[in-house]
Amino acid sequence: MNIINLVRSPAVFAGRLIPNRLAAQAMEINSAGRGGSVSQAVLARYASLASGGWGIVVVEAVSITAGSLARVNGLVLDANTLEGFRRLVDSFKAIHPDALFIIQLTHAGRLAGKFSRPVSACGDDAVPRLSTAELDAIRALHGEAARLSADAGFDGVEIKACHGYLGGELLRPMNDRADAYGGSAENRARLVASAVADAKSARAGFMAGVRVSLYEGLRGGCGTAGAGDVIEELSGMRAALGAIVGAGADYLNVSAGVPALTPHLTRPVKGNAFDLYHHFRYARTVKEWFPGLAVIGSAYSTGGESAAAYAEENIAAGGVDVAGFGRQNLADPLFPRKLASAPGDIDYCTLCGGCSKLLKNQEAVRCTAYPRRGPAA
Template sequence: MTLLSDPLDLPCGVRLPNRIAKAALSEALGDARNSPDDRIVALYRRWAQGGYGLLVTGNIMVDRRHLGERGNIVVEDDRDLAALTAWTKAAHDGGAAILAQLNHPGRQSNLFALGHEPVAPSPVPLALPGAATPRELTPAEVDDVVERFARAAQVCEEAGFDGVQLHAAHGYLVTQFLSPLTNLRTDEWGGTPERRMRFLLEVVRRVRGRVSPGFAVAVKLNSADFQRGGFSEEDSRAVVAALAAEAVDLIEVSGGSYETPAMSGSTAPSTRAREAYFLDYARSVRREAGDVPIAVTGGFRTPAAMEDAVSSGDCDVVGLARPTVLATDAAARVLDGRTDALATREIRVGLRRVLGRVADLKALDAAVNLGWSTEQLHRLARGLEPDLDRGALAIVVGMVRRNGRVALRRKRGLL
């Protein structure tokens, strides 16, 4: 019977010391040039001492012109190689493996950046107030984005990362290519399920061709986007089967997007009570995944549920995200038997009866909770502890303050 404490050897040879991962959280700790600095090193040094077998970074963007949010770290070339190396050393000094999560926001670029023209497979805007209509990428521009992922992966290997995780979930650019709601193309990049998944497969192939055989290439994939007519579980299973035929080392299962944020804990109480939101789906794609290990993130809170998920074979790795904000040593607490349940901070916006008439309250709650997590990561990076008294209004003000400087800045030199 597999235990949480058992090591896991990925197909490429990278060994995870145990089956608990610190899943990606968007740290937004890049400096004014979107480069990593001492803050990200300090934060990951804390997590590295927390007993995790794997640390997955938050969004590392592959293009400075297109950010998910202000403060994203960007890897386009080797200009920040020394800082990236310090980052990986902090993880390795604690005994954890570390994957760099590579991403492009596509139409989910920073909503505060008014005047910025996002890009996407097709000109379909987000169903959120203030979202700009994206410009459709040309075939040459699509290939340029694929190349950016490959170049970023190459630099990450030079910096000492154990691998990369390609972000194909949560409504970002790769997901936009996969979804029939956001990919309306009729060329070689869209029109059929096979052509819609081509972008992801080309990124995987280009990355694998640039890195060594011992460097891990992982994918974070939505089980579904939970939108009518969108990317379904059937579509997702087909993508898993296609990925299993490539040189992929780990598939992390998640779900949702900015419009339907299932990944943020914006779920019904009955779903939260079941803990692992996407475990049923992971169980259903075991055959399609073949020998590729599966990680599941979202909802795990008790050691009993984590142990059962791994020992039953439903998944190979348990991912923890928001619990690692309140307890940077969450993995050690679970493995050492020092907790019966991990805590998270759940915030609900006020004036619900009024706001509910003009906005999706689940989406608002999810945004505020993500904003709270980001603020706490900044505190942790400064050596402080989380502020449990921070309320929803203060969080919204903080989000505007952090992103406001780009609100009226028009981005030039688009893809």
């Protein structure tokens, strides 16, 4: 396989034909309109990704409820905002009908902003803990959001169970809740597995993926043996993901870390290829656990000019199906198209951290290294 094949050869992903093996990972731009609605800035951002020719585009984290927002201008999918999401799908598909256009659904959990309502599923701290009835209600909201996503015309949903948000917090071995959402791996995966099952029944052929942090680098976090452990031990994640795959998940999008606590695990920094290689290993590990399942790998922006070669190598070795790029899709939304026809014109992500700082400061996110692009475009 060579670079031209990576970009130009269609591939089968979870039974669907995609134009190439490059995915634009979800990247929050914190630019929604009133009530979390789709704004002009959001339409423009996804139109530019559509023009880029990505095989898969995942819409940034969209909250299943206006009651839990991580960003002050985060997107919300509910009956009030549905029409805008229909427009978003239509405008994207008018430019790039061949891509899979997937929406990421989230509940911010303990990572909701102070302007919203931080709540926890487990852990010993001051954040109020959700009751069983509240988790039941959040589970139902995931199902409703999946149905709305199908109604809006998306090809599928990606349930956010990574980076410390509610779905990922529940998966943690430290989650010792005594109800149906804690304790065993199956219980810890219950909310996410239920969201997957609801999505699968929303529409014939509708896809359901899940994004996870395989190892969070936290005591008792995902990818450890138990509440007291910090060293990587993945058997608990294998069991939890088994329940999620058993519920019908079409793919897993494998990430790592909690950006608020272990940022370099999620977003490896310049000069530390070691963290990037961990991402390669995590994706390959999930492929080995579930050989027939489609897997997207993360953090490829870190590879810079070598990223395409890394992707080819990993795909050829069967260690991943699709290479996911986050920061690179902000730096240059046209990356796949340029890789195919004008590689010398690519604006490579400089890993400067500018976009992350904007997000952290609750500002509209854009690439600060190539500011001529304007807000998030």
